[in-house]
Amino acid sequence: MAEVESYDFEGVKILPGTGQEVSLALGSGPAGNPRSIPVYIIHGNRPGPVLALTAGVHGDELNGVSVVHHLIHGDDHISGTADDRISRADLAGTLICVPVVNIEGMLLEQREAPDNRDINRLFPGKEDGNQSQRIAHTLFENVVKRADYLIDLHSAPHSRTNLPHVRADFELKECMELGKSFGTQIILHSSGPNGSLRREAAKIGTPTILLEAGTAHRFEIEAVHSGIEGVLNVMGHLGMIEREIRLPAIRLLVKRSKWARAEAGGLLHALVKPGEHVQKGQKIALVTDPFGEETNSIESPRTGVIIGLAINPLVRAGDPIANIVVCSKAKWTRAQSEWDSHDPEEESIDDEESLDDV
Numbered sequence: 001m002a003e004v005e006s007y008d009f010e011g012v013k014i015l016p017g018t019g020q021e022v023s024l025a026l027g028s029g030p031a032g033n034p035r036s037i038p039v040y041i042i043h044g045n046r047p048g049p050v051l052a053l054t055a056g057v058h059g060d061e062l063n064g065v066s067v068v069h070h071l072i073h074g075d076d077h078i079s080g081t082a083d084d085r086i087s088r089a090d091l092a093g094t095l096i097c098v099p100v101v102n103i104e105g106m107l108l109e110q111r112e113a114p115d116n117r118d119i120n121r122l123f124p125g126k127e128d129g130n131q132s133q134r135i136a137h138t139l140f141e142n143v144v145k146r147a148d149y150l151i152d153l154h155s156a157p158h159s160r161t162n163l164p165h166v167r168a169d170f171e172l173k174e175c176m177e178l179g180k181s182f183g184t185q186i187i188l189h190s191s192g193p194n195g196s197l198r199r200e201a202a203k204i205g206t207p208t209i210l211l212e213a214g215t216a217h218r219f220e221i222e223a224v225h226s227g228i229e230g231v232l233n234v235m236g237h238l239g240m241i242e243r244e245i246r247l248p249a250i251r252l253l254v255k256r257s258k259w260a261r262a263e264a265g266g267l268l269h270a271l272v273k274p275g276e277h278v279q280k281g282q283k284i285a286l287v288t289d290p291f292g293e294e295t296n297s298i299e300s301p302r303t304g305v306i307i308g309l310a311i312n313p314l315v316r317a318g319d320p321i322a323n324i325v326v327c328s329k330a331k332w333t334r335a336q337s338e339w340d341s342h343d344p345e346e347e348s349i350d351d352e353e354s355l356d357d358v
Helices: 063-073 103-107 131-142 173-182 197-203 221-237 329-337
Strands: 007-009 012-014 018-028 034-043 046-055 092-098 149-154 160-168 186-189 208-214 250-256 258-261 266-270 283-288 294-299 304-310 320-326 345-350
Touching: 007 034, 012 018, 018 131, 034 063, 034 103, 034 131, 046 063, 046 221, 063 092, 063 149, 063 208, 063 221, 131 197, 149 173, 149 197, 149 221, 160 173, 160 221, 173 186, 173 208, 173 221, 197 208, 208 221, 250 329, 258 294, 266 304, 266 320, 283 320
Parallel strands: 046 092, 046 149, 149 208, 160 186, 186 250, 250 345
Antiparallel strands: 007 012, 018 034, 034 092, 160 208, 160 304, 258 320, 266 283, 283 294, 304 320
C-alpha cells in the first residue's frame, strides 16, 4: 500500500490518521476583528478521494450544521471517542468539513450574509468584490477546487419545510451516482440556479449534490439523521469507509414537480405533513380569516407524496402550499419500508411545473 503523506491546507499540515481545525481568512470586521470561515479536515491513513461537506451557506439553515458537527465529533460532541462515525485510522482519503460558511448570517439568524446578499447566487465569487462575493471566492478557491466531490447541505427557508431529498443534475453521470448513493427515496433533477455552489462546482469538474432536509432556525433530529446516514453512504460508495450502503427499494427520479397553491389569502391550517401520501382531490389545508371562518380549502391536484410544505400561517393568494410528487401509495409504502436494496427499482417522474430551487 502506498504511503500517505500529510495533507497541506493553507500551510497547515494534517498528519495521516488525524483531524485538525483550520480557518480561511476573510479580512477584518467592523470592529477591526479578524473574520474567518472555520474548516475541519480529517485526513485518512489510506489513499482515497477528497470529499468536501459545506453547510450554513444560508445562515438560518442549521440542520446541515448539525450533520457536519456529528460527523466530526460524534454524538458526545468529542472527537476521537468510541461513538465517532468516522474512524480516522481507517479512513481512505480526506474529508474537508465546512460546518458554517455564512458565520455572520448565522449569528444574525438570517439567510443572507450581513450585506443582505444570497451567497448561493454569487459563486465562484470575486476576490475584490463585496462581502458576499469575497466569502464565495474564499470558499470556492480553497475548498471547492481542492475537492474531488462535494455535498452541500441545506434546509427549506423559514416559511417552509422539506422532506429529506437530494437534488442532482440528471445530465451529469457522476452527480447522479453520488445522488443515488446518498440513499433518499426521492432525487430531484436540478442543476441549480446561476451562481449556486453546485452549478459552479460542477462547471469546474467537481461533481456536487445538494441535500434538502427540514426547515430553518432549528435542529431537527430526523433531518439531521438523514444527512448523517446519507453522507456516510456516499463515503462508502467512494471507498472512503467500509459500509453497507442502505438504499430504498424504490427510488423516485423527479424531473419536475408541482405545487398546490392557495387561491385565497388568510391563515393557513395544514392538514398533512411532509412524507405523507395524499389522494387527488383530498383536502390538504384550510385557509381562514383571523376569527376562524373558513375562506378557502386546498385540495391535492394529484395522487402522490408531499415533499415540501408551507409552515408560515400567513398566506396570500398564489402562495405555494404543498409540493407533491406523483407516486402510487403502494410504491411509496415500499420506498419507505423496504431497505438494504443494492439495485433499487427506479421510477422517472416528469410533471408540468419546474421546481422552486435553492
